[in-house]
Amino acid sequence: MDHKRKESEIPVHSLEYGSTHVNILPLDYNNPYDYKREHRHAYFEIMLIARGGGNQLIDFNNYPALDNSCYIISPQQVHLMNRNGSLGTIIQFTEEKINSPELRAALKNHSFDEKAAVIFENRKDLLDGCMVLTNLIKEAIFRNTRESALSVTHLLCALVSLLLENRVHSEQVSSDQNKILLLHFYQLLDVHYCENLSVKGYVQKLSTTEKKLAAATSKYAGLSPLQVIHNRILLEAKRILLFEDSSHKEISFRLGFDSPSSFSTFIKSKTGLTPSELSKHLVEIHK
Missing domain, CATH: 1.10.10.60 (Homeodomain-like)
Structure with a gap:
């Protein structure tokens, strides 16, 4: 009996672009695809988890979803999520939304470091700081003006910079x-x-x-x-x-x-x- 999964390829899901190219969603939102099946994204996904309980597989590494934690899934990484009562917020965005070349390059680096998907765990102070920025991004998306679109870009870059600065398994982003x-x-x-x-x-x-x-x-x-x-x-x-x-x-x-x-x-x-x-x-x- 063949033990393989029999799929000809792993499904790759893209964002349905709005004018901002950024989605902010509750962790328990109704996915337009089967998140219980292995899949890939064509975009970055930041998971801010307030209450843990589930787990996820990211490129064959298992990560328990812990309270007050943050994880990043990079484009093309194989992902499988078991929510199991976890609560939190998801930020989805494309590479193009990061207007700093160095910041884009640093994000791409994630798929090469087996531990880089973990940004922080059990850090309520950091989660609270991230949620302040996330809520500001959400408000700017809702305003949907030319000026607010710029705010979304700058606030998103600030959030990503904050996350990279506080990664527990990696060196800080550097320009050397x-x-x-x-x-x-x-x-x-x-x-x-x-x-x-x-x-x-x-x-x-x-x-x-x-x-x-x-x-x-x-x-x-x-x-x-x-x-x-x-x-x-x-x-x-x-x-x-x-x-x-x-x-x-x-x-x-x-x-x-x-x-x-x-x-x-x-x-x-x-x-x-x-x-x-x-x-x-x-x-x-x-x-």
Whole structure:
């Protein structure tokens, strides 16, 4: 019996754009899609949870929904939410609504750090501060004028900056060259991860040196450049193994491996499991 989910692809949900490109909703709102099924968003989603009780899976990592906590789901991350009585507020917005290039890059960084989805937990002071900004954004959206649209943009950027400043698992957003280099590396990696590019290949595209890139990944990710590359490939392998019926041969060539055996060796070295065992494991945690 085939243990895979049988979906040909994970559904990707987009915002129905209003003039502001921002939605603020109660956590228990009636979704226009089945939130109890794994899905992806084409937008960012901030969850401000006042009362916890449920849990969510974000790119195969389980996060209990704790009281007075905040989480971010980035575009294209696999998401599954079990609300289970949780109460709070959701802010949905597109990348285009963030008018700071550095802030946009920092948000994109989330999908590469397995713990970056957790902004803070059990911090009522921070949640109260975030709700002040969120309510101001909500009021500006309601006014629906040209001037209020600018207010929405600036208030949203202030909220995102506050969240990034208080992330519990990450360095503070910085403008130093190492941070900028790392963010550019992540952006390139998201485009080229399946092309079997070496560290040297990325270094050439970034017009930097291997030493500088290693310093950046070590300082801000605690990893070598090769480990960062491997983590991105592994994430995509997990997504394909769980949601698609592709053979291991098809997956291996799709992800830039020269043979199914090299793909299997890679998976085994990173997880301790064969691709088939990993697929079964992923199904179990998503039941």
